[in-house]
Amino acid sequence: MKDDKMINDTYRKLIYFFENKIKVHFKDKDKIFYNGLIIDLNEEKMTLVLQERMKGTIPILLELIDTNSISEFKEVGE
16 A cells, blocks of 8 residues: 555655644645645545645645655745
């Protein structure tokens, strides 16, 4: 179950940003970038709700996130 492990790894990386209220940067499997604050992270449903800085509030499935792209989001000049 490689996919289950990857989704679990994604959750484990994102929980740090969620619990510490740190803005996160990541891209999805289609190479679309997202930047913002995670306002909900649900382990059971494997979803997150992101307050994305340009797109507003959006739900995202963890399976669509490129796990290796997850990092802290920094505004230009920070």
